[in-house]
Amino acid sequence: MIPYNMSKPELKSEEKTKTDYDDHDDPRSDKQKDKIKAVALLSGGLDSQLAVRMMKEQGIEVEAVAIKTPFCDFDCGKGCGHKVLEVATELDINLKTVYLGKEYLTMLKNPKYGYGSGMNPCIDCRMMMYEEAKKHMEKIGASFVITGEVLHQRPMSQNSNALSIIEKNTDMEGKVLRPLSAKLMTPTKVESKGIINRSLLGSIRGRSRRGQLDLATKYGVMDPPNSAGGCLLTDPQFSKRVRDLFEHEASEPSLNDVDLLKIGRHFRLDSYSKLVVGRNHAENEMLLSYCEEMDYLIQPISIPGPVSILRFSIKPDMRKHKKLLERSIKITLRYSDTVQDCFYEVRIVNKKRNWTKLVSSQRCDNKEVELFRI
């Protein structure tokens, strides 16, 4: 590892190595370049892969860390094109994936720097990501971390103040290089020492993708992925569900609770109970697999209809319990192949109590449904 304070090597003119940096001279010796490593926070989107390409172009050896949280999947099918494994393979770099599960939920419940427009705790979230990159940096003896962050691309976490808070809190001041916007920022240590040629770095700012697309063309990136458009936590509707979960969950929500947030129609029946109704066959299958011992699984059997889960956050009061179950059945039937005022048969299963019950019920009307919808 090359220490930051290593002085710029004096090279005799005949020793200077011409690189493919157009007409710039690289101040480093080949020996130095061999040893310089960086850790990239790789998302699989365009920006972070461009950051890696820019570093590789400068002869830096890059390894990547990809972070997965309960609110993002690398291949979640949300259209963000985040295929991080494919990207790492294409870039020919080692990839370490880190899953932030329970600890992410704990942070999300009470983020030190608050939320953005939705339930996105971007500053705290980035701090956790930087921590993981830092750990890997120290482990492999890398000199710095690179990210695909672009100044002012995201309002909460990509302004100078937020970036500086994130660096300070993770003890990474001067050690995070953002190649796409570096020329607009205070030079990092590797730039100041001439280890990285600052003149080759970018000055991209804001939400326009023009600069990134030009770089993608330069590096021959075929089919550059679209802008990710933010994570689930920036989605207003999804944020409503997350907020509802935190407001009503007696203890810490589980990862299963979070998985449940991503599918179905959600209804808050009272402070301690929630109903989730599948919207299609795939969601019905998922609900069957997410169903826990304490849950009530509701399924119409005489007509086509969804799978629903009635979940309590505390042990239910048995007097209220019957009423909630009846309401859940009626809501489930509202989304089944039913008509008003007719009765349909529904099966209810509760593994904990080890019982299965068949009941006959009517559907509720649209007004009633809207009263409970989250």
Ligand code: SF4
């Ligand atoms: S948009 Fe989501 S993943 Fe990105 S920093 Fe914010 S909370 Fe984290």
